[in-house]
Amino acid sequence: MAKVTQSGIAKAAGLIMISMMLSRILGYVRDVVIYSKFGQVYLTDAYNAAFSIPDFLYYLLVGGALSSAFIPVFSSYIATNKEEDGWDVASTIFNLVMILMFVGIVIGIIFTPQLIHILVPGFNKEGFELTVLLTRIMFIQSFFMGLSGISQGILHSYKHFLAPALGSVLYNLGIIVFGLMLVDSLGIMGFTIGVVLGAAANFLIQVPALLKIGLRYRLTLNLKHPGVKQIGILIIPVLIGLSVNHLNLFVNQNLASSLPEGMLSALRAAQRIMQLPIGVFAIAVALAVFPTLTGQAARKEKEAFRETLSRGVRTVIFITLPAAVGLIVLRVPVVRALFQQGEFTVSNTEATSYALLFYSLGLVGYSAQQVLNRAFYALKNTKIPVFVGIITVLINLVLNFLLIKPLAHGGLALAYSIAGLANMVMLLFFLRLRIGHIDGRKMLASFGKTLFASLIMGVVVYFCSYLIEANFDIQYKTIQIIQVVVPVIVGVVVYGSMAWMMKMEEAQMAMGILMRKLKRKRNE
Numbered sequence: 001m002a003k004v005t006q007s008g009i010a011k012a013a014g015l016i017m018i019s020m021m022l023s024r025i026l027g028y029v030r031d032v033v034i035y036s037k038f039g040q041v042y043l044t045d046a047y048n049a050a051f052s053i054p055d056f057l058y059y060l061l062v063g064g065a066l067s068s069a070f071i072p073v074f075s076s077y078i079a080t081n082k083e084e085d086g087w088d089v090a091s092t093i094f095n096l097v098m099i100l101m102f103v104g105i106v107i108g109i110i111f112t113p114q115l116i117h118i119l120v121p122g123f124n125k126e127g128f129e130l131t132v133l134l135t136r137i138m139f140i141q142s143f144f145m146g147l148s149g150i151s152q153g154i155l156h157s158y159k160h161f162l163a164p165a166l167g168s169v170l171y172n173l174g175i176i177v178f179g180l181m182l183v184d185s186l187g188i189m190g191f192t193i194g195v196v197l198g199a200a201a202n203f204l205i206q207v208p209a210l211l212k213i214g215l216r217y218r219l220t221l222n223l224k225h226p227g228v229k230q231i232g233i234l235i236i237p238v239l240i241g242l243s244v245n246h247l248n249l250f251v252n253q254n255l256a257s258s259l260p261e262g263m264l265s266a267l268r269a270a271q272r273i274m275q276l277p278i279g280v281f282a283i284a285v286a287l288a289v290f291p292t293l294t295g296q297a298a299r300k301e302k303e304a305f306r307e308t309l310s311r312g313v314r315t316v317i318f319i320t321l322p323a324a325v326g327l328i329v330l331r332v333p334v335v336r337a338l339f340q341q342g343e344f345t346v347s348n349t350e351a352t353s354y355a356l357l358f359y360s361l362g363l364v365g366y367s368a369q370q371v372l373n374r375a376f377y378a379l380k381n382t383k384i385p386v387f388v389g390i391i392t393v394l395i396n397l398v399l400n401f402l403l404i405k406p407l408a409h410g411g412l413a414l415a416y417s418i419a420g421l422a423n424m425v426m427l428l429f430f431l432r433l434r435i436g437h438i439d440g441r442k443m444l445a446s447f448g449k450t451l452f453a454s455l456i457m458g459v460v461v462y463f464c465s466y467l468i469e470a471n472f473d474i475q476y477k478t479i480q481i482i483q484v485v486v487p488v489i490v491g492v493v494v495y496g497s498m499a500w501m502m503k504m505e506e507a508q509m510a511m512g513i514l515m516r517k518l519k520r521k522r523n524e
Contacts (some may be wrong), residue, residue, distance in 0.1 A: 019165030036342030040262030122257035174198025310439035362417025
């Protein structure tokens with residue numbers, strides 16, 4: 001029976017990972033299409049800014065509830081054969097969220113000009129009016145995202161993962177398809193309408209799955225139900241954390257709006273590139289060690305817990321530190337290969353790569369957080385990550401004001417990176433207080449070897465990229481792609497060889513896993 005359960009978990013995790021990858025790829029395609037059509041100008045600044053307030057409304061009412069409270073509470077009712085109680089809770093939460101969402105949307109639409117004036121006061125009149133219009137359209141997206149968010153929570157509780165996974169893919173696909181269909185007649189507004197239609201598709205594809213599991217929606221608002229009260233208690237710290245995080249985002253956009261047009265778009269594009277290694281590698285490692293950490297914490301196996309934590313952090317740094325060095329060295333070729341075409345100009349490439357330089361400095365910090373936060377969750381401690389998160393946001397806010405004048409939009413990116421590194425250090429400090437030693441010497445030794453190998457790799461990658469640009473016409477898209485792909489392959493070989501020669505445990509573990517997989521496939 002255990003084998004079946006483990007197989008089911010692995011299959012679900014694989015499905016979610018594939019859907020995340022597809023969604024991220026489509027997200028990049030979406031950005032490439034939009035920036036190719038318009039470049040980085042006030043149009044794309046307005047489009048990016050228009051997401052802010054509707055997204056805040058969604059994450060405040062749905063995102064936090066799902067991640068912290070609704071799924072575990074609803075799942076516990078399903079697991080203990082109390083489905084009627086579970087559906088009472090689900091219906092109440094659904095109705096409450098939809099009421100609050102409707103009120104929030106109406107208020108948001110009415111007061112959009114005032115909110116946008118606070119959010120991006122530096123926009124010119126044309127950019128301001130466009131942002132107001134696009135934001136009002138985006139509010140409709142919040143409604144559909146609320147529906148799909150709660151339906152996803154219900155389906156995940158019933159171990160149904162396919163429909164929500166397809167929904168996340170359809171969201172970005174809808175933006176691309178409908179945006180391209182409408183762009184000639186409506187301009188950037190066509191992609192905004194595509195966002196709404198993509199969000200609608202995200203929800204609608206989940207409806208058949210909801211009907212299949214036996215949807216038992218009720219027109220009820222039982223706020224005294226124990227399950228509803230439990231969700232209310234669990235969600236409070238998360239709501240505080242989400243509110244502070246979005247306040248940080250609003251301040252960033254407020255400051256970015258005073259910079260030349262296109263800088264807000266440059267920051268967004270650069271951050272998306274920096275987030276790729278986190279989404280692909282860091283989260284995957286964190287998800288892999290989380291069940292082990294949880295079991296060890298429950299059995300009070302302190303030494304085993306420390307070893308698993310240390311291995312997880314070391315593995316994440318082993319993968320993401322060379323990725324950060326690679327992004328710094330190849331920042332211009334990467335941005336050029338991804339975006340420079342159509343209306344996306346050389347100056348746009350320079351602005352985005354400048355932001356990417358500073359964002360890459362924080363890659364290790366934000367990657368290690370994925371493991372460290374889950375270590376606290378395994379210890380059933382959610383207060384410290386929220387507390388550290390709030391301190392991190394305050395650090396980011398102060399640095400934003402200090403760095404924006406000397407470094408322009410690069411200062412905002414650098415503030416974000418320093419805050420991420422500070423978050424990692426604080427989490428390590430509080431973990432050490434909580435569990436005693438955290439295998440710090442081994443972590444530092446591994447970091448030193450990883451940094452040395454990464455720097456050598458970075459030098460080789462730089463000269464490889466330089467030689468390609470010096471000997472070929474970089475105006476051709478094929479050469480631009482080669483200038484990224486070839487140095488990356490060379491860098492992987494150099495970094496892997498050095499790590500192997502230094503007999504790094506992380507390299508040996510990675511190679512051992514690969515060899516076991518190959519052997520298993522041959523046996524099959």
